[in-house]
Structure formats: C-alpha cells, structure tokens
Amino acid sequence: xxxxxxxxxxxxxxxxxxxxxxxxxxxxxxxxxxxxxxxxxxxxxxxxxxxxxxxxxxxxxxxxxxxxxxxxxxxxxxxxxxxxxxxxxxxxxxxxxxxxxxxxxxxxxxxxxxxxxxxxxxxxxxxxxxxxxxxxxxxxxxxxxxxxxxxxxxxxxxxxxxxxxxxxxxxxxxxxxxxxxxxxxxxxxxxxxxxxxxxxxxxxxxxxxxxxxxxxxxxxxxxxxxxxxxxxxxxxxxxxxxxxxxxxxxxxxxxxxxxxxxxxxxxxxxxxxxxxxxxxxxxxxxxxxxxxxxxxxxxxxxxxxxxxxxxxxxxxxxxxxxxxxxxxxxxxxxxxxxxxxxxxxxxxxxxxxxxxxxxxxxxxxxxxxxxxxxxxxxxxxxxxxxxxxxxxxxxxxxxxxxxxxxxxxxxxxxxxxxxxxxxxxxxxxxxxxxxxxxxxxxxxxxxxxxxxxxxxxxxxxxxxxxxxxxxxxxxxxxxxxxxxxxxx
Numbered sequence: 001x002x003x004x005x006x007x008x009x010x011x012x013x014x015x016x017x018x019x020x021x022x023x024x025x026x027x028x029x030x031x032x033x034x035x036x037x038x039x040x041x042x043x044x045x046x047x048x049x050x051x052x053x054x055x056x057x058x059x060x061x062x063x064x065x066x067x068x069x070x071x072x073x074x075x076x077x078x079x080x081x082x083x084x085x086x087x088x089x090x091x092x093x094x095x096x097x098x099x100x101x102x103x104x105x106x107x108x109x110x111x112x113x114x115x116x117x118x119x120x121x122x123x124x125x126x127x128x129x130x131x132x133x134x135x136x137x138x139x140x141x142x143x144x145x146x147x148x149x150x151x152x153x154x155x156x157x158x159x160x161x162x163x164x165x166x167x168x169x170x171x172x173x174x175x176x177x178x179x180x181x182x183x184x185x186x187x188x189x190x191x192x193x194x195x196x197x198x199x200x201x202x203x204x205x206x207x208x209x210x211x212x213x214x215x216x217x218x219x220x221x222x223x224x225x226x227x228x229x230x231x232x233x234x235x236x237x238x239x240x241x242x243x244x245x246x247x248x249x250x251x252x253x254x255x256x257x258x259x260x261x262x263x264x265x266x267x268x269x270x271x272x273x274x275x276x277x278x279x280x281x282x283x284x285x286x287x288x289x290x291x292x293x294x295x296x297x298x299x300x301x302x303x304x305x306x307x308x309x310x311x312x313x314x315x316x317x318x319x320x321x322x323x324x325x326x327x328x329x330x331x332x333x334x335x336x337x338x339x340x341x342x343x344x345x346x347x348x349x350x351x352x353x354x355x356x357x358x359x360x361x362x363x364x365x366x367x368x369x370x371x372x373x374x375x376x377x378x379x380x381x382x383x384x385x386x387x388x389x390x391x392x393x394x395x396x397x398x399x400x401x402x403x404x405x406x407x408x409x410x411x412x413x414x415x416x417x418x419x420x421x422x423x424x425x426x427x428x429x430x431x432x433x434x435x436x437x438x439x440x441x442x443x444x445x446x447x448x449x450x451x452x453x454x455x456x457x458x459x460x461x462x463x464x465x466x467x468x469x470x471x472x473x474x475x476x477x478x479x480x481x482x483x484x485x486x487x488x
Contacts, residue, residue: 017349018381021345021349021381022381022384022385024341024345025342025381025382025385026385026388026389028334028338028341028342029382029385029386029389030388030389030392031334031338032331032334032335032338033389033390055280055281055284055287055309056278056279056280056281056309057278057279057281057290057291057294057306057307057308057309058276058277058278058305058306058307058309059112059116059117059120059276059277059278059279059304059305059306059307060112060275060276060304060305060307061110061112061303061304061305062302062303062304062305065302065303065304066110066303069086069088069109069303070088070103070105073085073086073088073109074088074090074103077090086108086109087105087106087107087108087109087110088103088104088105088106088109089103089104089105089106090102090103090104091103106269106271107264107269107270107271107272107273108271110134110273111271111272111273111274111275112131112274112275112276112277112304113299114131114274116299116300116304117129117131117274117277119297119298119299120277120279120294120297120299121279123279123290123293123294123297124290124293125281125282125283125286125289125290125293126279126280126281126282126290126294127280127281127282128167128170128279128280129166129167129170129277129278129279129280130165130166130167130168130170130171130277130278130280131165131166131260131274131276131277131278132163132164132165132166132171132172132274132275132276132277132278133162133163133164133165133260133263133264133272133273133274133275134263134273134274134275135161135162135163135244135250135255135275136161136162136163136164136263136264136266136267136273137157137159137160137161137162137218137249137250138159138160138161138162138215138216138217138218138263138266138267139158139159139160139215139216139217139218139221139224140159140160140213140214140215141213141214141215141216141226142213142214143201143205143207143213143214144204144205145159145160145201145248145249145254146198146200146201146204146248146251146253146254147248148248148251151247151248153247153248155247156246156247156248156249157218157247157249158218158249159218159249159254160201160215160249160254160255160256161244161249161250161254161255161256162195162215162256162257162258162262162263162266162267163255163256163257163258163263164257164258164259164260164261164262164263164264164272165187165257165258165259165260166189166259166260167187167188167189168186168187168188168196168257169186170278170280171257172278173237173241174186175278177238178237178238178239178241179235179236179237179241180235180236180237180238181196181233181234181235182199182234182235182236183208183209183233183234184196184209184231184232184233184234185232185233186233186257187232187233187257187258187259189260191232191259192259192261192262193227193228193229193230193259193262193265194229194230194231194232194258194259194262195213195229195230195231195232195256195257195258195259195262196231196232196233196234196235196256196257196258197213197231197233197234197235197256197257198234198235198236198237198252198253198254198255198256199234199235199236200253201253201254201256202231202234207231207234208231208234209231209232209233209234210230210231211230211231212228212229212230212231213228213229213231214226214227214228214229215227215228215229215266216266216268217266217267217268224268225268227262227265227266229258229262229266233257235257237252240252240253241255260272278309279294291306291308294306346378350374353374357370
C-alpha cells in the first residue's frame with residue numbers, strides 16, 4: 001500500500017485527533033480567508049455607502065450681491081422718492097417730525113431664480129436636485145401647536161413653521177440622517193397640498209395619515225384665506241432641529257414639511273421664496289468634474305454662492321481609510337498567530353507519533369514513505385479544512401465587514417451631531433464706541449395688520465415688532481436667516 005493509502009487509514013484510525021486537527025486548521029484558515037474577504041467586502045460596502053450618502057452642491061444667494069441690489073434698486077426708484085422696483089420697496093415716513101426712509105423686500109426680490117436652478121439641474125453629472133423654501137411662520141387653524149408653558153410667548157408669532165421641498169428625501173435634515181419617517185412617506189415632486197408633521201404634533205392633536213390640517217396668515221388670522229394640507233407622513237428626529245429663531249413657532253416639533261408651493265399659499269403670498277437649492281452628484285468620484293461643469297453654466301454667478309456639500313463623503317472616506325488599516329492589521333495579526341499555532345500543533349503532532357515512526361523504521365519502512373504518509377495526512381486534513389473554510393468565510397467576512405462599516409458610519413454621525421451648532425470662539429469682535437447718537441425706533445400698524453421694517457441696515461431688517469401690541473422690538477436678528485423676508 002502506498003503512503004496515500006496509509007495516510008487515509010491513519011486519519012480514520014484516530015478520528016478524535018483528526019477532528020481536533022481539522023477544527024484547528026479550519027478555524028485558522030477561516031479567519032485568514034475572512035480577513036482577506038472582509039477587506040475586499042469593506043471596499044465594496046465603502047463604494048456603495050459613499051454613493052448612497054452622496055455628495056452635492058448648495059446654491060444660495062450671495063449676501064454682498066444682495067446689498068448691492070438694494071442700493072441699485074433704491075437708486076432706480078430714486079433716493080428721495082417712494083416706490084417699488086423688482087420686489088424692493090421704499091417709502092418716506094415722518095417720525096417725531098423727522099423725515100426718515102424705510103425699505104423692505106418681498107419674496108420676488110429674495111427668492112432664487114427657478115430658471116437658473118433648472119439650468120444647473122440639467123448639468124452633466126447631476127443625478128437629482130431639490131429646492132427648499134425659507135422657513136415660513138403661519139397660523140395653525142384646526143390644531144394646536146406644541147408650546148412650552150414656562151416660556152414667555154408675548155413676542156412669538158404664535159404659529160408653526162412650514163418648510164417647502166421639491167423632493168423631501170434631499171432635504172438637509174433627511175440627508176444628515178437626523179430625520180426619519182415613522183409613518184407614511186416623504187414629500188415628492190408630484191405632491192400638491194401635502195405635508196409631513198412631527199410625531200409630537202401628531203400625538204398632541206390625535207392626527208394620523210390622511211387627516212387634513214389648516215393654516216392661514218398669522219398677521220391676520222381673521223380675514224386671511226385658510227389653506228388645507230393632507231398629512232402623508234409623520235417624522236421623528238434623533239436630535240431636535242435647530243430653531244431659526246427663538247419662540248415656539250420655530251421649535252423642532254412645530255416644523256412642518258410641505259410641498260414646494262404650499263408655504264406661499266398658506267401665507268397668502270403671490271410668489272414663492274426659494275431659499276436654497278441642492279444638487280446631488282451622480283458619481284462621487286467625479287465631484288470636481290461636476291463642479292467645473294456647473295460653473296460653466298450660463299447664469300449670473302455674481303448673485304449666487306455655490307457651496308461644496310461633500311463633507312459627509314470626505315468624512316466617510318477618512319473613516320474608510322481607517323477601516324482598511326484595521327483590516328490589514330487584522331490580516332497581519334491572524335497570519336502571524338496562525339503560523340505560530342500551526343507550527344506548535346505540527347510539532348506536538350509529530351511528538352505523539354515518535355513511537356509510531358520508530359515501529360515503521362524497525363519494520364524496514366523507508367523514511368520517504370514515512371515522511372510521505374505524514375505529509376499526506378496533513379494535506380488531506382488541510383484540503384478538507386480549506387473546503388469548509390471557503391464555504392463559511394464569505395458569510396463571516398460579510399458580517400465582519402458590515403459591522404466595521406456600521407461602526408464607522410455611526411461614529412461619523414455622532415461626530416456630526418456633536419459638532420452641530422458649535423460656534424467658533426476664535427473671533428473677537430472689535431471694540432466699537434458710539435457717541436452722541438440718539439436713536440428712537442417706533443412700530444406702526446399698516447395694511448391688514450402687517451408690520452414693516454422702519455429701518456434697513458445693509459439691506460437687512462433690523463427688528464421684529466408685535467403688530468397687535470405695537471411694542472418696540474424686543475429681539476433682533478442679523479444676517480439673512482429670514483431671507484430678508486417681506487415686512488417682518
């Protein structure tokens with residue numbers, strides 16, 4: 001009988017030892033194969049995850065150009081004349097016998113140009129796009145908002161906030177992973193007079209999918225037209241959305257997502273206020289190329305800011321680089337440990353067979369046959385172990401890779417949430433001394449109870465007044481958070 005036959009008989013003659021050796025080699029080979037496969041699987045999952053998270057560009061109004069337009073439109077009207085031009089309005093007022101000029105803007109002036117957005121959306125490399133309206137305060141008609149009884153509501157609008165989206169799945173709250181649909185669905189481009197509300201608002205008012213809620217203009221709740229929207233979804237958030245301003249009108253639970261044109265309808269405006277547009281890149285690897293294509297589109301770029309929105313992609317790439325290093329280190333450690341274990345097991349195995357080898361030698365069995373038999377046994381067990389490992393390793397590697405990737409994604413999301421809302425403390429405002437200046441600000445009630453800004457600072461309204469009580473401003477804002485929106 002040749003040494004292959006002797007090897008086979010030896011394996012079956014000692015089943016316990018053979019099974020133990022088989023299990024040891026199987027475990028080692030499975031870990032090695034899983035390590036290699038998990039590295040490849042992590043790369044595949046990386047590509048799919050990065051593509052799913054995606055990257056894109058934000059289009060917003062340029063603040064400097066806005067100020068420039070205010071000056072230009074004011075000059076076209078006439079610095080000492082009342083009138084309107086392109087959504088900018090100015091008029092003369094007499095306050096305490098002093099002649100002053102006030103100016104304000106409408107949605108027509110502040111909104112992004114829909115034609116420019118559509119041009120950019122057709123750019124090669126753009127997979128999809130979304131348009132988001134400015135946060136619009138409105139009055140709830142047939143339901144109650146969420147309120148904090150311990151907070152003074154005297155300067156609050158007493159309403160809820162509407163945010164319109166062309167495609168809600170591309171809203172920044174959804175893309176960040178903070179907002180999830182609990183029941184129903186999101187807003188789609190085909191929707192009209194539809195909305196998605198918070199689970200807190202739904203519970204308080206016993207609202208469900210299919211119910212309708214109504215709104216009107218909070219400036220004039222009696223005479224304004226009531227608009228109705230059907231609830232198609234109920235959302236929940238991992239972390240409360242940062243409010244636009246103080247007051248329960250803007251708190252996270254009172255934010256209602258609607259279709260693109262509903263906010264202006266509920267508010268009684270004639271034109272929309274598109275605050276930003278988001279363009280999703282089809283292939284994240286071609287991000288820079290797509291950016292160049294966008295910048296070549298024939299629009300007035302002076303009035304816009306094109307903002308890179310690939311932070312998630314970059315963060316994810318960094319995390320996946322760490323993941324690759326972990327996989328490589330795991331393979332190295334397993335390889336070294338496996339080699340040491342196999343050597344020790346083989347030496348122990350040979351030591352237990354010294355007596356058997358001695359008997360073979362005394363019977364005149366050639367050394368090459370003895371060595372061939374031992375190697376044949378090892379090969380038989382190794383081949384069987386590898387076959388089993390090849391069957392099991394893909395599943396093990398997939399589980400391992402998915403776990404590692406999920407940990408990296410979770411870490412990234414936690415980092416984003418922890419950094420959300422943080423403000424840099426490096427800037428120190430310069431010292432400003434104002435002397436011999438006396439300022440009086442008055443609010444006056446105008447048509448249908450609306451308030452106008454009595455002063456404009458670089459094109460921005462400097463205060464908000466309570467129209468009903470005609471109180472002086474108690475809170476201020478700077479920048480374009482309200483989008484320069486209408487008459488305060």
